[in-house]
Amino acid sequence: MITGKNYIGNVLSSLGKVTFKTFNPQINAENEIVFTEASNIEIEKAINLATEAFKTFKTISGEKKSLFLNEIANEIEALGDELITTYCNETGLPEGRAMGERGRTVFQLRSFANLVKEGSWVEASIDTANPKRTPIPKVDLRKMLVALGPVVVFGASNFPLAYSTAGGDTAAALAAGCPVIVKSHPMHAGTGELVASAIIQAAEKTGMPNGIFSNLNSSGIDVGVSLVKHPQVKAVGFTGSIKGGRALYNMAAQRPEPIPVFAEMGSINPVVLLPKAVKNKGKNWAQTYANSITLGSGQFCTNPGLILGIKNTDLTNFIQALSEEIVKIEPSCMLHPNIIGNYENNKAKMLIQKGLQTVANLSKEVSTNYGRQAITTVEGSTFLTNINLHQEVFGPFSMVVQCENIAQLEEIILKLEGQLTGTILAETEELPKHQNIVNALQNRVGRIIFNGVPTGVEVCPSMVHGGPYPASTDSRFTAVGINSIKRWVRPFSFQNWPNELLPNELKNENPLGITRLVDGKLTSSKI
Numbered sequence: 001m002i003t004g005k006n007y008i009g010n011v012l013s014s015l016g017k018v019t020f021k022t023f024n025p026q027i028n029a030e031n032e033i034v035f036t037e038a039s040n041i042e043i044e045k046a047i048n049l050a051t052e053a054f055k056t057f058k059t060i061s062g063e064k065k066s067l068f069l070n071e072i073a074n075e076i077e078a079l080g081d082e083l084i085t086t087y088c089n090e091t092g093l094p095e096g097r098a099m100g101e102r103g104r105t106v107f108q109l110r111s112f113a114n115l116v117k118e119g120s121w122v123e124a125s126i127d128t129a130n131p132k133r134t135p136i137p138k139v140d141l142r143k144m145l146v147a148l149g150p151v152v153v154f155g156a157s158n159f160p161l162a163y164s165t166a167g168g169d170t171a172a173a174l175a176a177g178c179p180v181i182v183k184s185h186p187m188h189a190g191t192g193e194l195v196a197s198a199i200i201q202a203a204e205k206t207g208m209p210n211g212i213f214s215n216l217n218s219s220g221i222d223v224g225v226s227l228v229k230h231p232q233v234k235a236v237g238f239t240g241s242i243k244g245g246r247a248l249y250n251m252a253a254q255r256p257e258p259i260p261v262f263a264e265m266g267s268i269n270p271v272v273l274l275p276k277a278v279k280n281k282g283k284n285w286a287q288t289y290a291n292s293i294t295l296g297s298g299q300f301c302t303n304p305g306l307i308l309g310i311k312n313t314d315l316t317n318f319i320q321a322l323s324e325e326i327v328k329i330e331p332s333c334m335l336h337p338n339i340i341g342n343y344e345n346n347k348a349k350m351l352i353q354k355g356l357q358t359v360a361n362l363s364k365e366v367s368t369n370y371g372r373q374a375i376t377t378v379e380g381s382t383f384l385t386n387i388n389l390h391q392e393v394f395g396p397f398s399m400v401v402q403c404e405n406i407a408q409l410e411e412i413i414l415k416l417e418g419q420l421t422g423t424i425l426a427e428t429e430e431l432p433k434h435q436n437i438v439n440a441l442q443n444r445v446g447r448i449i450f451n452g453v454p455t456g457v458e459v460c461p462s463m464v465h466g467g468p469y470p471a472s473t474d475s476r477f478t479a480v481g482i483n484s485i486k487r488w489v490r491p492f493s494f495q496n497w498p499n500e501l502l503p504n505e506l507k508n509e510n511p512l513g514i515t516r517l518v519d520g521k522l523t524s525s526k527i
Contacts, residue, residue: 002086002190006214008042009049015039020219022189025092025333025369035189038216043226049211050150050179051232056209058147058177065175066117068206072166074108075198076102083194087160090188092226092333092369105161108168108459112175115482124505124516129496130526131219140496142506145489147177149234152227155192155337156239158299162472165190165215166197167239168480171408178235178474179212183227186219187336199277228252235365238263239479242470249473250297262487263473264466266392267420269454270306279314285425286321287496290329293454297332297371297433298396299339302421302454305392308409311402319400322518323360323375330462331362331370334395340369343395349375350393351435378410404433413440418468418475421447444468446475
């Protein structure tokens with residue numbers, strides 16, 4: 001049952017005076033439940049509980065953390081139809097999307113459970129002592145990854161499950177041994193509370209310390225600001241806009257003790273359409289990309305917002321086909337009146353840019369809060385000189401840039417901001433002839449795709465969901481997959497430490513049986 005209260009550790013609390021409701025964009029009306037924003041007292045209590053819980057949680061074995069993560073997955077599944085119904089009522093998204101995202105969330109949790117149970121993720125490295133080495137004896141050094149401390153996670157507007165309360169950031173931080181305080185997204189606070197209840201139930205069932213998790217409601221920015229500035233918070237996870245992510249990044253950097261902010265932000269996900277591909281399969285690609293651009297009303301961070309091609313008859317035909325295909329697709333509901341308001345405003349600002357031509361802009365009557373898709377096109381020289389054309393329009397919108405030649409196409413790629421993804425649409429024999437294009441795109445993105453669409457982020461160890469700024473604040477890390485755990489840890493070394501007092505991961509006997517780097521060789525053997 002949703003109460004509208006905050007979880008301060010395992011206690012429901014509503015001491016604050018600011019209240020708000022979520023909104024159902026399908027029926028264009030507020031939902032009934034009133035949520036209470038966390039007060040300063042509750043924020044302080046949640047952080048203090050997390051700090052105290054960290055002392056115990058960081059020492060808990062991988063096997064016990066695995067049980068905890070798996071139990072969270074079990075409890076989320078046990079929420080059943082109530083979670084799905086609440087999700088749909090707060091987002092306007094269809095039931096199939098809700099069920100798919102729940103499945104992804106559960107899969108992520110179980111993936112991290114398997115990772116920490118096996119244990120080798122800590123990257124244990126041992127260099128044994130050599131007292132006879134000359135001219136200086138060699139000391140014994142042993143290194144592993146250790147948890148940072150309490151982590152604040154901001155819920156994402158467009159993924160109430162997979163990127164929010166028990167999403168990838170939270171799952172990775174808990175797996176690393178970091179307590180988590182979630183700043184719940186106000187657009188889906190009910191979904192957040194239900195998932196928070198599942199985490200608390202799992203923590204109690206598996207004997208985790210109170211304070212390992214808290215869920216704070218907030219309709220504005222004050223709660224988030226207080227959390228990021230608090231000296232006991234050691235890292236932040238964020239998925240959202242460049243403006244929001246950069247504000248948090250700056251705030252964290254200005255603290256007396258700066259902390260990392262791992263923010264996944266804006267991206268227009270450039271698609272390069274090479275000449276033979278557009279000549280041979282232009283119609284097919286037009287249909288495929290019409291679907292990708294409008295998928296989920298374009299409310300994906302990997303939405304293809306920019307298509308680059310060489311100006312010729314084939315590209316003109318592709319633009320025409322894309323324009324015809326995209327208006328055939330029925331519009332769908334966007335997440336919130338504020339989301340569609342921003343979309344329409346940003347689209348309008350884009351459409352008045354000098355030199356930009358609108359080739360498709362759905363004008364028929366649609367239901368309230370439904371996004372109308374649009375396709376625009378512009379000359380490569382105009383795109384190069386107008387930085388406003390490089391900005392993301394979050395929604396079912398894309399722009400085709402008609403480049404004069406391959407050299408100009410490469411120049412455009414080199415001048416783009418950092419992106420999550422880049423795509424090459426080409427015949428296989430074209431790639432060797434355009435290696436400069438591939439290299440340029442690789443330098444601007446975190447993931448490069450051949451003959452596909454960027455929408456769809458596989459949860460697996462080889463996935464990189466990140467990229468050069470402003471796609472993310474640190475391009476060395478991914479926000480998706482088990483390797484995202486590395487955001488919430490730091491390397492730590494023990495020198496000449498008594499074997500019996502070392503963590504099990506570093507003891508001579510290797511009681512966990514993990515793979516370690518011992519004197520330069522990977523092994524799971526004892527020393």
